[in-house]
Amino acid sequence: MSDTASSVRLFFAVWPQEKVRKQLARLARRIADQCAGRCVRPENLHLTLAFIGEVDSSVVPILRQAGSAIHRTSFDLLLDKLHCWGKGSIIAAGVSQPCGELTVLVQDLRNQLSAAGVRYDTVKFVPHVTLVRNAKREPGQEHFPETIPPVAWAADRWSLVQSRPTPYGSAYQSLADWVLASQDSDEHHRA
Numbered sequence: 001m002s003d004t005a006s007s008v009r010l011f012f013a014v015w016p017q018e019k020v021r022k023q024l025a026r027l028a029r030r031i032a033d034q035c036a037g038r039c040v041r042p043e044n045l046h047l048t049l050a051f052i053g054e055v056d057s058s059v060v061p062i063l064r065q066a067g068s069a070i071h072r073t074s075f076d077l078l079l080d081k082l083h084c085w086g087k088g089s090i091i092a093a094g095v096s097q098p099c100g101e102l103t104v105l106v107q108d109l110r111n112q113l114s115a116a117g118v119r120y121d122t123v124k125f126v127p128h129v130t131l132v133r134n135a136k137r138e139p140g141q142e143h144f145p146e147t148i149p150p151v152a153w154a155a156d157r158w159s160l161v162q163s164r165p166t167p168y169g170s171a172y173q174s175l176a177d178w179v180l181a182s183q184d185s186d187e188h189h190r191a
Contacts, residue, residue, distance in 0.1 A: 006057045006058070007054050007056055007057065008054070008057050008059075008060065008162050009052075009053060009055075009163040010053070010055060010059075010060070010160060010162055010163070010175075011048050011049075011051045011053075011163065012049040012050045012052070012063075012067065012158060012159065012160055012161070013046040013047060013048050013049055013158065013159055013161050014046065014047045014155045014157070014158045014159075015046055015157065015158075015159060015174075016046070016047075016129075017153075020151060020152075020153045021043075021045055022042070024042075024079075024093060025042040025045065027093065027131060027148060027149075027151070028042075028131035031135075032131075032132045032135075035088075035091070035132065035135040035136060036136045037091065037132035037134050037135035038132065038133050039131065039132055040130055040132065040133065041168075043172070044169075044172055045129055046129065046161070047077075047127060047128065047129050049106050049109055049125075049158060050106065050109050050110060050113060050120045050121070051120060051121040052113075052119070052121075053119075053120075053121065055118075055119075059118060060160075060175060062116050062118060063113075063116075063118065063160050063175075064160060064175070064176045065116070066109070066112035066113055066115075066116050066118065067109070067112070067158075067160055067176055068178070070105070070108045070109060070112060070178070071181065072101065072104065072105045072108065072180055072181070073180055073181045073183050074101075074154060074155055074156045074180040074181065074182055074183055075100075075101030075102055075154075075155050075180070075183075076099070076155070077095060077127070078096075078151070078152055078153070079093040079094065079148070079150065079153060080147055080148060080149075080150040081093070081094050081095065081146050081147050081148065082094070082146060082148055083126070083128055084135075088135055089133065089136075090130060090133055090135070091130075091131050091132040091135050092128035092130045092131055093129045093131055093151065094126065094129075095128075099127065102127055102155070105158070105180075110122075155180060156179065156180050157178060157179050157180060158177070158178055158180065159176060160174065160175045160176040160177075161173065162175050
């Protein structure tokens with residue numbers, strides 16, 4: 001077996017519920033139509049918490065253990081702005097107001113990964129969901145608006161995800177899932 005066969009491409013992510021996924025997919029189609037871009041497939045819409053990248057498959061149990069050490073409550077996101085990166089070729093939905101619970105989850109995850117000796121992308125965390133890739137802009141075309149109709153998202157779980165290339169783009173598979181405790185049960189336990 002070659003080294004390539006035992007390597008996997010991994011990241012941690014929050015998945016939207018079906019209602020939110022449909023809203024984001026509609027928004028992606030609308031934006032892609034305006035910019036001649038390619039929509040991210042609805043089943044691939046997610047918010048990345050930490051990107052691990054290509055690693056040996058022997059790291060998967062370490063990542064599962066790191067995720068299992070984190071216990072956080074659910075949180076609400078409000079996706080209400082657009083980000084354009086890569087000279088405008090990538091368009092993502094983001095948040096105008098930071099979400100403390102999400103930030104703490106990401107920091108806990110980064111701490112666990114560092115303690116386990118696992119490398120990850122240390123770029124500053126900017127919560128976003130990539131909607132469109134390969135967007136093309138005509139010279140002189142007006143920029144997209146910064147704000148979008150708000151998409152409310154009650155995040156209740158997160159996952160360790162494997163990305164596999166296919167002829168139709170990447171396919172994502174959850175390798176481990178963790179439930180975010182409801183805020184009501186957290187308040188009950190504190191009482």
